[in-house]
Amino acid sequence: MQKEPKQEQERHVIGIDLGTSAVKTVLVNRKGQVAYEASQSYPLHQPKAGYSEQHPEDWVRGTLASLKELVEKAGIGGTDAVDGISFSGQMHGLVLTDKEGQVLRPAILWNDTRTTAQCRRIEEQLGPKLLSIARNRALEGFTLPKLLWVQEHEPDVLARAAHFMLPKDYVRYRLTGQLAMEYSDAAGTLLLDVAQKQWSQEIAAAFELPLSLFPPLVESFDQTGTLLPEIAEQSELSPATKVYAGGADNACGAIGAGILSEGRTMCSIGTSGVVLSYEERKDIDVQGRAHFFNHSEQDAYYIMGVTLAAGYSLTWFKETFAPGLSFDALLEGVSSVEPGSSGLLFTPYIVGERTPHPDATIRGSFIGMDAGHGLVHFTRAVLEGITFSLKESIDILRGTGKTVKEVISIGGGARNEAWLQMQADIFDADIIKLESEQGPALGAAMLAAYGSGWFASLQACAEAFLREAARYSPNPEHVARYESLYELYRVVYPHTRELNGHLAKYR
Structure with a gap:
């Protein structure tokens, strides 16, 4: 036989x-x-x-x-x-x-x-x-x-x-x-x-x-x-x-999100938040306003901005003010609140800040609180404040001559549709959610796959491994509203820096 x-x-x-x-x-x-x-x-x-x-x-x-x-x-x-x-x-x-x-x-x-x-x-x-x-x-x-x-x-x-x-x-x-x-x-x-x-x-x-x-x-x-x-x-x-x-x-997170060619940008919201963009120009000067590192792709680089307390701001807010709610329950009503959270601004500096303000003393603020604000307004304001902080890194990228029309969103910020749409409106860019997102661990596996000869390039590996699941496009009305709110957000840091310096001695 x-x-x-x-x-x-x-x-x-x-x-x-x-x-x-x-x-x-x-x-x-x-x-x-x-x-x-x-x-x-x-x-x-x-x-x-x-x-x-x-x-x-x-x-x-x-x-x-x-x-x-x-x-x-x-x-x-x-x-x-x-x-x-x-x-x-x-x-x-x-x-x-x-x-x-x-x-x-x-x-x-x-x-x-x-x-x-x-x-x-x-x-x-x-x-x-x-x-x-x-x-x-x-x-x-x-x-x-x-x-x-x-x-x-x-x-x-x-x-x-x-x-x-x-x-x-x-x-x-x-x-x-x-x-x-x-x-x-x-x-x-x-x-x-x-x-x-x-x-x-x-x-x-x-x-x-x-x-x-x-x-x-x-x-x-x-x-x-x-x-x-x-x-x-x-x-x-x-x-x-x-x-x-x-x-x-961060380099492996970028590989796992397919940030392997010019014009590719990623927003990762975990405990901290990262905006990262592929860069081929080794002589570009960001004047220390953002990080400039070698990429894991050969002879390539990336520009990276960091928000120290991105997802951590949301975790802190939930544990402090809504400990009995799950994250899904906390975020459930945010899409019913108009952009701007009825005049409430949040700055996510609760452990200091990195980009564009490398400042260990600055602390966070809620600005514009009134008796009409409820939990849902504060929750949306926290999401908006985190995203405004990340937009400051997007602005640094655009300031180098980069075009940022698409951003791949990974991490906790990619798990909620309202937050994904908010990123599209605040960044004024299409936000892409991946089908299967494993972050840095997948990037490490892709390096092993390329090293083992499975693919001719890391880019070919990304094309085989990564698939788009959803795309969120900016709402022009929301974009315009957020642009004016963002200008107010940017004023909070210089106006509270000295105050927080004085408060530091009481911590």
Whole structure:
């Protein structure tokens, strides 16, 4: 009797998204479908006010547990069904290791604010060279201020350090034994010459940092080893599984939203809010008003504006004023309120602001409250205030000569139709919602798919993986109304900045 031909095993890639609260893994097939996903949380430590740290080994344990869960769910343990693995990771966090690869202190994270004095030192030492080389302002979140804080406060630790790494790069190092950092994450250190794609010897020398500390630089889709035997055993994956460098979370979010060609712009509303646009011009000057980073696409860049408390403003509002309601119930009536929330404005500066106002002291406001406003007016005002803040980043993009006619909306802001239409009206652009939106984890998987030779380019991968689900076009009447309201919104910051400076001493 003739045997049935053996069915070829379906091929997959895995994307690992190393977040601040949890690591997420996704198993993706050749059609771009997420077959399975898993996640593992880990603790955040705040030993002092303004400090934010994690233990790098918690990331490794979480990643291995999540990989094992993913493999077991899919029933592919002990097979070679996975062609490649790649990473997305929280940016800027400082990991220091000795020459044996042992971690020397807890990682200092992106949201740690202890480094204000070091930021001022960087500005004084480098002056205009900082923006001309690193292309970004000195902000507490970046890696160089953290290195300088360790240099000043824990000199013995820095003296023992052989390498510094960023979070996902440490996890990849533990999985493969290979040391590397790719350009999209390196751009967030303030140590990279962004246009030349090399470590800045000038910045390193200015702060007496030996270049031996800096990992080798690679492209996001470059292979950086295979799984170590003990890692393969723990995760139940093949030791031959190829591992690719990956990208910064925002770069991977952009890949996962198809922001891979000129004119493509994304709005991501999570805890923070991000407006990000693809850029090919390496000499464009945004004068520090927005971030300018290397993309995970080769020889490309992106301009990015950040609202610190985007979705977080809505979460804070719900938990404070409507804790008994679900988000869906809270947002249910907002479409019945006219644009402008009956004369109520909200500024989402509840934890300070980033773009276009890098200001740690400013705080939020409700302006125009009267006795006729109810919960639904305040809710709509919060949504509008978040979106006005993001429009300030859209305006910076347009100010560089970019045309922004379409914006791909992802994250929490893409889950509510009224908010999607609001984005269309405030941005005066078509808003596109994707059919399946997995964010940075999918972007990481796409890097693995491209690295593994599934597609000739990342753009071809995006065309195969991503599909438009809905489109929201601007309402001309609402656009005009929002333009005048937006001008009022922009006045709130300069009029409350000094007041908030005085109030800061009472916090």
